[in-house]
């Protein structure tokens with residue numbers, strides 16, 4: 267592969283409705299797209315899921331932009347890689363910056379699959395033509411509003427509902443949901459919102475409302491609190507923010523802190539690491555599934571390709587495009603099938619193309635770096 271140029275773009279898309287979690291409210295999604303162009307004119311795309319403010323993790327769109335500009339591009343020009351492995355190797359010495367690294371790896375993967383005229387999904391070893399998806403529902407104004415919102419998603423075909431919780435938004439909304447829908451599969455995600463001392467509180471409402479999976483209730487470093495919650499629990503304890511690499515996963519497995527692993531390529535430094543971590547978790551008896559970061563169509567297409575891999579066995583937080591965005595930047599948005607699945611695109615690479623006009627409307631700034639001839 268001869269890489270000719272790398273382009274970084276900052277985009278902004280308004281969300282269909284504000285998305286509130288234990289760490290804040292998002293009204294518009296700001297994100298980066300990275301594209302790599304080969305000397306024969308093919309282009310591969312990746313998405314950096316860092317947010318405008320570093321609230322989910324330390325990374326932000328501005329920081330990711332600076333990392334690519336100041337660190338990745340100069341090193342690339344010094345020792346130009348000739349394949350995906352070289353791209354990963356050149357970024358490896360840099361600490362952290364996993365979301366930025368993931369976006370570049372995604373672009374290189376898409377480009378490589380396009381060059382080989384293969385769908386990225388099959389290139390990963392993905393076998394599914396449709397993937398099961400669930401919906402993640404942000405914090406609402408009242409429990410009744412939440413129940414109505416969930417009802418609408420169930421009607422659309424979503425079969426697994428995950429709701430965001432935080433101290434003060436747990437017992438009442440869960441009670442309202444259980445009253446309205448006694449038998450749906452219910453997951454919760456607290457995004458680290460509870461102090462590690464609240465193991466018993468979390469356990470009591472999770473048991474009472476028959477929650478199937480409790481995701482990251484405690485701070486990312488509080489592995490022993492997660493392990494305490496998991497002991498003899500009738501639900502799975504799922505880790506998201508705590509697991510960022512192989513070491514953090516090993517520690518969580520050793521302590522018994524994880525029965526379910528939420529895999530986000532951006533959080534772990536790329537899809538290749540994501541599959542490796544999912545394999546490791548599965549070998550240790552946990553289950554793995556693909557999480558979501560309110561991706562635009564490019565990141566969504568990567569998540570769909572990743573979720574087609576057989577190592578992922580629970581429905582992902584991937585959702586159709588219209589769950590988050592009124593206007594998608596793709597020519598053909600992802601649409602939910604009646605059975606709660608999304609189709610895995612069969613075209614080359616990630617199998618989707620940008621809609622030039624929608625892309626232009628969302629674009630805020632762009633910079634292209636020449637890498638070679």
Ligand SMILES: [Mg+2]
Pocket residue numbers: 455457481482506507528557
């Ligand atoms: Mg989460």
